[in-house]
Amino acid sequence: MERFRKYRNARLICRHFGISPDTFYLWRKRFIPSELKTLEDNFKTRKPHRVRASKHKTAQLETIKKLKNMDSRLGKTRIAKILGETGYKISSSTVGRILKSSKGLTPLSGVDIRVKRNVN
Incomplete structure (x- = not known):
């Protein structure tokens, strides 16, 4: 100064x-x-005053985690489809975000998994 x-x-x-x-x-x-x-620098002033609460119900989160733990090959699209059949209306993008935020659970998609097909 x-x-x-x-x-x-x-x-x-x-x-x-x-x-x-x-x-x-x-x-x-x-x-x-x-x-x-x-x-x-005062880091306390940088903290947001209001943090958005999660809109997802704990039952949905637990169901997604259980499905992923039962079959690790299930991706976000399949999990969203299974949840839709059971009555939960949730998009595959939301399932992917939940899987990404959950530690140890990674969202798999068709791009990540490549399977050789037998062509006769």
Whole structure:
């Protein structure tokens, strides 16, 4: 900030320190000369105020995990089809996201599994 008082050129200071002008102006607005801690990054302020709750029911999640554990070859499309037949309306993309977020369960698709076919 002392350089800014001396030169009064924000762009020059940004180039010197390798920071963006937006960052400089943010720091300048936040800076209190008597308290150097005002320039430290406060990670608590970056936390979202509201986190979106999951729309998926725990019964659906458990059913997806059970199906995947019973047959690891089942992909997101087949699991979505089985769930549709049992009464749960859920898309294959949603099943894939659930499998991806669940540790140890990976969504398999037809692209990942290649099977040789016997051509007679």
